[in-house]
Amino acid sequence: MSGATRTALWCAGLLLAAVVVAYPYYANGYYLALGISILYFTILATAWAMFSGPTRYISLATVAFFGIGAYTAAAFGETWPWPAVLLAAAAIGAVVAAITGLSTLRLSGIYFVIFSFGLAELIRQLVIWYEVNIHKSVGRYLFSAVTQDVLYWQLLGLTALLFLTGFLLGRSRYGLALRAIGADETAASHSGIDATRVKLAVFVISAVFMSVTGAVMAPRWTYIDPSIAFNPMISFQVVIMALLGGAGSLFGPVLGVVPLVLLFEVLTATLPNHFSIVLGAIFVIIVMLLPRGVIGLIGPTRRKAPVSEIATNAPARDQSGPLLRVDDVGKSFGGLRAVDQVSFEVTRGQIVGIIGPNGSGKTTLLNVLSGALVPSSGKVRLGGTMIGGLKPHLIARLGIARTFQLVRVMADLTVAENVAAAALFRGAATSGGETTGELLDLVGLGKMQDTPAGDLTYIDQKRLELARALALSPQLVLLDEWLAGLNPSELETGIALIAKLRDRGVTIIMVEHVMDAIRALCGHCIVMNAGSVIARGAPDAVLSDPTVITAYLGEADA
Numbered sequence: 001m002s003g004a005t006r007t008a009l010w011c012a013g014l015l016l017a018a019v020v021v022a023y024p025y026y027a028n029g030y031y032l033a034l035g036i037s038i039l040y041f042t043i044l045a046t047a048w049a050m051f052s053g054p055t056r057y058i059s060l061a062t063v064a065f066f067g068i069g070a071y072t073a074a075a076f077g078e079t080w081p082w083p084a085v086l087l088a089a090a091a092i093g094a095v096v097a098a099i100t101g102l103s104t105l106r107l108s109g110i111y112f113v114i115f116s117f118g119l120a121e122l123i124r125q126l127v128i129w130y131e132v133n134i135h136k137s138v139g140r141y142l143f144s145a146v147t148q149d150v151l152y153w154q155l156l157g158l159t160a161l162l163f164l165t166g167f168l169l170g171r172s173r174y175g176l177a178l179r180a181i182g183a184d185e186t187a188a189s190h191s192g193i194d195a196t197r198v199k200l201a202v203f204v205i206s207a208v209f210m211s212v213t214g215a216v217m218a219p220r221w222t223y224i225d226p227s228i229a230f231n232p233m234i235s236f237q238v239v240i241m242a243l244l245g246g247a248g249s250l251f252g253p254v255l256g257v258v259p260l261v262l263l264f265e266v267l268t269a270t271l272p273n274h275f276s277i278v279l280g281a282i283f284v285i286i287v288m289l290l291p292r293g294v295i296g297l298i299g300p301t302r303r304k305a306p307v308s309e310i311a312t313n314a315p316a317r318d319q320s321g322p323l324l325r326v327d328d329v330g331k332s333f334g335g336l337r338a339v340d341q342v343s344f345e346v347t348r349g350q351i352v353g354i355i356g357p358n359g360s361g362k363t364t365l366l367n368v369l370s371g372a373l374v375p376s377s378g379k380v381r382l383g384g385t386m387i388g389g390l391k392p393h394l395i396a397r398l399g400i401a402r403t404f405q406l407v408r409v410m411a412d413l414t415v416a417e418n419v420a421a422a423a424l425f426r427g428a429a430t431s432g433g434e435t436t437g438e439l440l441d442l443v444g445l446g447k448m449q450d451t452p453a454g455d456l457t458y459i460d461q462k463r464l465e466l467a468r469a470l471a472l473s474p475q476l477v478l479l480d481e482w483l484a485g486l487n488p489s490e491l492e493t494g495i496a497l498i499a500k501l502r503d504r505g506v507t508i509i510m511v512e513h514v515m516d517a518i519r520a521l522c523g524h525c526i527v528m529n530a531g532s533v534i535a536r537g538a539p540d541a542v543l544s545d546p547t548v549i550t551a552y553l554g555e556a557d558a
């Protein structure tokens with residue numbers, strides 16, 4: 001962008017800001033009310049999209065927080081200083097969001113939608129109960145000195161604060177973490193991201209803005225009752241506006257708010273009895289015709305995360321003793337003993353192969369080691385630290401990285417962002433010195449940094465999974481049938497890549513059905529059958545063991 005263009009854009013921006021700030025001076029009462037509606041829906045839709053956009057958790061709880069704010073203002077607005085009322089609304093909204101978020105952000109899909117809707121209804125019913133039984137009146141009057149002009153400016157200030165928060169969040173590691181969670185929560189957790197904490201933090205921030213908006217808006221109504229403050233239509237309108245504009249970008253929701261506020265204005269005047277039907281129809285049309293919203297028509301809106309440098313200088317690791325010790329580990333599913341008293345050790349720099357017939361417990365064992373499953377019995381130690389039963393993100397931060405049997409990339413993120421996401425919360429136990437670019441060069445994806453991961457070929461997705469695992473600067477990499485599904489030439493490339501890692505001293509446990517790879521790469525292998533280890537040793541010796549041949553090689557030798 002040339003200097004002149006930049007100056008012109010700045011001038012246009014300042015002029016627009018002046019026009020917006022001075023709006024109450026030249027707009028009449030009707031247009032000022034319209035401006036207020038646009039602003040408060042802008043805040044609600046943007047705050048909604050801040051959480052629901054990247055995570056895809058469709059929340060219908062907007063009005064719960066909005067109503068909490070409105071009722072806080074109704075309860076304290078006439079007796080407390082106004083800033084204290086706004087702070088109280090923010091605090092109550094934050095506490096309710098934290099409590100409900102902790103209990104619900106484990107839910108996903110339709111369950112979360114239903115819960116969020118139920119939450120709004122529950123809070124509405126609780127408020128009605130309190131008002132009827134304790135306060136002895138369903139509604140409350142709020143006579144405030146706040147004029148429409150001041151209300152407008154408060155909302156404008158809140159909008160500016162929200163955009164600033166959204167901008168900073170998008171550029172912070174939490175922004176990328178949130179998008180990684182939305183793209184693939186399991187892969188994100190195994191990349192060291194504490195999904196629950198990140199989701200909760202952003203859910204609370206979003207709820208605080210909704211609650212303060214409710215408080216700011218309360219004086220507009222003078223009389224507040226639960227049907228006004230907790231009107232479920234607000235939640236639906238906000239979802240529709242955010243989706244129309246585009247929930248994947250900070251400014252997207254505004255593009256949905258402006259036309260829809262104007263349309264709703266016309267509809268409430270002309271079709272008051274059919275408003276809900278029209279709302280439903282608009283929702284269906286948006287989802288079918290504009291899945292990425294209006295902003296999706298304009299062009300790519302993905303905010304680029306800072307991904308270039310991820311190198312860290314962490315303290316050296318304790319090098320004494322085996323890296324991994326697995327003692328009598330078992331895992332049962334009901335009556336099925338999928339892993340039964342398995343014990344082994346892995347020393348640094350070793351590649352250990354785990355083989356066995358289908359259903360013998362190999363993946364279950366890797367899931368226990370990586371924290372996807374809690375062991376039913378036994379101990380797992382990494383460099384002396386007990387890790388059995390820890391959450392996946394903690395185990396990842398301690399230095400165990402993994403790939404998945406069914407390849408998992410964060411499809412919406414670029415190749416570079418996939419790798420950078422794994423380095424966001426890299427723990428002190430890991431050390432490293434490689435940047436995203438260097439890791440991608442290592443796996444052969446150096447030229448594809450900006451490609452969306454979902455556009456990669458199968459083998460390239462596998463390479464990306466490997467680069468993402470290495471981005472944790474892991475002490476140990478678990479490969480779950482990483483070579484499965486590759487054609488012969490890809491297989492050769494894949495084996496060469498793992499050999500390259502071995503030569504760099506990376507410690508690996510690989511579950512594999514491709515025996516050529518086991519022979520070529522592993523110094524030691526373990527054979528499982530029906531959950532137990534039936535043989536262990538050098539690949540050639542193990543693969544000629546009659547017990548192993550009977551149990552496994554009779555099936556297929558890739």
Ligand SMILES: Nc1ncnc2c1ncn2[C@@H]1O[C@H](COP(=O)(O)OP(=O)(O)OP(=O)(O)O)[C@@H](O)[C@H]1O
Pocket residue numbers: 333336338356357358359360361362363364365405
């Ligand atoms: N979450 C689960 N719930 C119930 N049973 C499970 C679960 N995960 C695995 N199992 C069962 O545990 C046994 C071991 O499965 P696992 O996937 O670990 O085997 P595997 O050796 O990795 O097989 P494959 O080579 O086909 O991937 C199987 O009988 C499987 O059906």
